[in-house]
Every structure is written in C-alpha cells, then in structure tokens.
Amino acid sequence: xxxxxxLLVILMSVAGVLSCDRNSSxxxxxxxxxxxxxxxxxxxxxxxxxxxxxxxxxxSTHPEIQVRLQPIPASQSSEEVLLAAIAGKTTxxxxxxxxxGAMDDFTNAGGLVRLNEFPDFFDVMASRISMELLNAFQSxxxxxxxxxxxxxxxMVMYNVRLFREAGVKNPPETYxxxxxxxxxxxxxxxxxxxxxxxxxxxxxxxxxxxxxxxYYTFYIAASGGKTLFDKSDIVxxxxxxxxxxxxFQELYANGYYPRTTFQGDQFVAGKLATQFTGPWNVIHIQxxxxxxxxxxxxxxxxxxxxxxxxxxxGDHKNIALFSTTEHPEAAWExxxxxxxxxxxxxxxxxxxxxxxxxxxxGDPLYKDYFTQHPRMVKFAEQxxxxxxxxxxxxxxxxxxxxxxxxxxxxxxxxxxxxQAVKDAAERAEMIIEWNRSR
Numbered sequence: 001x002x003x004x005x006x007l008l009v010i011l012m013s014v015a016g017v018l019s020c021d022r023n024s025s026x027x028x029x030x031x032x033x034x035x036x037x038x039x040x041x042x043x044x045x046x047x048x049x050x051x052x053x054x055x056x057x058x059x060s061t062h063p064e065i066q067v068r069l070q071p072i073p074a075s076q077s078s079e080e081v082l083l084a085a086i087a088g089k090t091t092x093x094x095x096x097x098x099x100x101g102a103m104d105d106f107t108n109a110g111g112l113v114r115l116n117e118f119p120d121f122f123d124v125m126a127s128r129i130s131m132e133l134l135n136a137f138q139s140x141x142x143x144x145x146x147x148x149x150x151x152x153x154x155m156v157m158y159n160v161r162l163f164r165e166a167g168v169k170n171p172p173e174t175y176x177x178x179x180x181x182x183x184x185x186x187x188x189x190x191x192x193x194x195x196x197x198x199x200x201x202x203x204x205x206x207x208x209x210x211x212x213x214x215y216y217t218f219y220i221a222a223s224g225g226k227t228l229f230d231k232s233d234i235v236x237x238x239x240x241x242x243x244x245x246x247x248f249q250e251l252y253a254n255g256y257y258p259r260t261t262f263q264g265d266q267f268v269a270g271k272l273a274t275q276f277t278g279p280w281n282v283i284h285i286q287x288x289x290x291x292x293x294x295x296x297x298x299x300x301x302x303x304x305x306x307x308x309x310x311x312x313x314g315d316h317k318n319i320a321l322f323s324t325t326e327h328p329e330a331a332w333e334x335x336x337x338x339x340x341x342x343x344x345x346x347x348x349x350x351x352x353x354x355x356x357x358x359x360x361x362g363d364p365l366y367k368d369y370f371t372q373h374p375r376m377v378k379f380a381e382q383x384x385x386x387x388x389x390x391x392x393x394x395x396x397x398x399x400x401x402x403x404x405x406x407x408x409x410x411x412x413x414x415x416x417x418x419q420a421v422k423d424a425a426e427r428a429e430m431i432i433e434w435n436r437s438r
Contacts, residue, residue, distance in 0.1 A: 034064060035064060035065045035066070035327050037066070037093040037330060037334055038093050038094075039051070039093065039334070040071070040072045041069065041097060044351075046351045046352075047096075047097075049350055050350045051096070054337070058337055065334065082102070083109065083111075086109045086110075091322035091324045093327065093331045094320070094331050095322070098320045099318075100146065100316055100318060100389055100390075101396075102391065104139075104140075105393050106320070110323060112145040112146075113321040114144070115145060115146070115332070116143055118332050124339075128148075128339060129384070130358065133386075134148065139391065146319065147318055147320070148356045150317055150318075151314040151315060151356055152278030152279055153279070153315075153382040153385075154213060154300070155379065155382060156275075156276060156301070157275050157277050158171055158273060159272070159273050159274070159295055160296055162185055162197070162270070166181070166185045172301050173301060174302060174306070175247050179250060182199035182273075185273045186198050186199050198255075199256040200257055200276075201272050204260075204261065204411045206406070207403060208396050208397075210403065211402055213313070214248065215245075215410075216389075216399075217312055217313040221306075221310055222240035222241075222244055222303050225311035225385070226238075226387075227387055227390050228389075228395075229392060234428050236424075237422055241424075243303050245410050245417035252413070253413055265284075268284075268288050268289045268293070278315055279352055279354060280352060280353070283352055297375055300312050310385065311387055312382060312386055316386070341365055344366075348373075354376075354379050354383045357383075358384065361381055394431050397431045397435075398427075398428045401428060401431065405420040405421070405424040406420070
C-alpha cells in the first residue's frame, strides 16, 4: 500500500508539471482565438503512429481547434495513470486508451463526460454499431461515457497440418468435437511415455487477467453473450460457467492440455494444435513461423446444444472525454474524427486491430485491405459478436477469485465444477459487500 501511495504521488506530480506546461501554452492559444485540446493515446508504437497521423491531418484542416498529442505516461497500467490524473484534475481532454473494466472507477470519481448529452450521440453510434452492442457499454446510471472504438476478438487459431495429420477435417465447433479432436491430436511423439504434442495450452497460473482468455472467453460464448454482471448483480453462477469449468477440467484430466508453464511460443514451434488469441497474433506468426506454417481461424467452441451466433471476449479499448475539458464540444468533434471510416481503415492498416463498425467486410472502402489480409476477415466478422468486461470497481478481485477456483477445479480437479462456480460467485458477493461497507 505504501508503494502504491508513493507511485500515486509521483504520477500526480508528473501530471501536475504537464498541466502547468499545457496551461501556459493554452493561454497563448486562447489569446489567438484557438481552442487547444490534449489527446492521450496508447503507448503502443503502432497506435502512436496512427495517432500522429490522425492528429496531423486534423490540425491541418482545423486551424481553430488544435490538438496536442501525448502517449499516455508510463506506469504499471494506464488505469492507474488516468485515476491519478482524475484525482489531480490533470486529465487530458480526450483519451483513446480506455479499458471498459475501469469505467466505474472513472465515473465514480466524476472524471468523465456524459456522451449521450451531445445531441448527435445516438445518430453517430447508430451509423457505426448496433444498439445491442452499444448497450453493452452503458453504465449502471443509464448514461454512456465511452465510445466503442476497437476490439480484438478472441478466436481459435489452429495448426492446419496437425489437424490434417490426425484426420480432423474441420475445426471443432462444439465441446464434444473439440474433445474428439484433442484425443486424436495429443500424442507422445518420442515414445518416452509423456505427451509432447497437445491440443492446446493455457497459462495455468492463477493470475486474474489470464482468465480473460480461457474461462471468460468461453463463458461469454456458452452464455450467448452474457458477462459476469447484470446491472449490479452477479449472474455468473449458472449452467454456462459450470459447463466451461467441466470442459477445461476434462481437457486437463486427459492430458490434452499440459499442467505446466512453457517458455517460448509452442504454437509456432508446432507443439500445439490450437490457441485462443486475437488478430495481433496473425502478424506475429507470419513473422516468426515461416512461410510453410499452415494456420487458420475459427470461432470459440460452444456447448453441444448451443443455438444462435457465437459470442466471444472482445478485449476492447474505447474513447472517452474527461470532465476537466474546457471545450467539450470541440473534444467531441475530434472524437468523431477518430472514428471516421478513413480513420478506421488506418487502424486496420497500421495496428492490425478491428474497428467496431457494422458491415466492415462488405464496405468497399476496406475491400483491398481484407483482400490482402484474408485471415483478418474472420476477426472482422466476429467483431459485432463480442463482449467486453463489466465496468466494476471490484473486477480484478473478482477475477482473482475465479482464477483460484479455476486452478483448483479445472486444472487440478480438486473440486466439482458446480461447487467451484458457486464458491467463486459467493466470494464475488463478499468482495462487493466488503468494499461497499468500507
């Protein structure tokens, strides 16, 4: 706790210095009749390149509204930086690195602008995404504080050669199909009595965010697009969670997934038939696996009786305006510029990330990109059927509890799935009650 307080003080001090410099420059701009906005983007180099290009284009065509770009200051997480800036009232006007899981913290601190109070908000959103998807980002107070911007849908990436050699013709769509394929693919290649080729692998350490890419992804798929909460109520103590725990328990019990931690990329090494990943991994494999490495993309498997579209975790990052802005209307105009069709094209081209936009693969503007990057088509088609995380202040602690139960039940088989899910949900309720009583 002492270290975190020291870190908070340092971040606030840095933010204060930046604010002084900004205010000094802004006074000069105000005298010249120019509105000045500060924009924080991700510290990822590809996104910095995108932001620099978009800001330069905006500034060249909007002399009356000039934008200064700054990558979000380095720290353990961007959420800590933004919370420190909110506390010190040194936030930027706009930021495009908003994790939905931190929204409760930001809104409870009064740090964000209500976007639905702009007259054209719903028209702008309707031109971009479905109302169903927009509502997934609505805050418990019924307002909207974030613009759904981009997503990295988690899907199955599979080794075509390993499937072909095992006689598996199609990527598995259901749990039973996945388990049948795993039985054929998982092998002891060198005859030492131990498997050295597996159906898949997941990091088994009980780290809260690791569960986004196994339990949570599969829970969203199994539940038809549900998240852990309904409004403020915990709802994951259900059949979908139990089926997910049971599925992974069977994978580990049969040795189809190893109970170990690997060093290096074992999928690229040809030791794993599948992995659960996002579009960022396409370029990684193309760069490191070699030209003869055959891989493809398929949706997350679901319980055998599932009907309707397959949903998945979207790993979203969104855009928000901060309440310290002196020019909310100008900031809103710039935010809309960041989500124009042409800006979305550059997001694809420079960052290999999927903009949240309807009919992405059918729009002629993006045709050349998807022709040149055919594997990205499946991620783009999955994007409308993604879900993020709930914007709950207790989210990390809740996922920590789920991770503990996942390890005990799914990985080591020490609990029945029904009991593990029940215990995780009860712990989540206790966490919420405890934090509210403080």
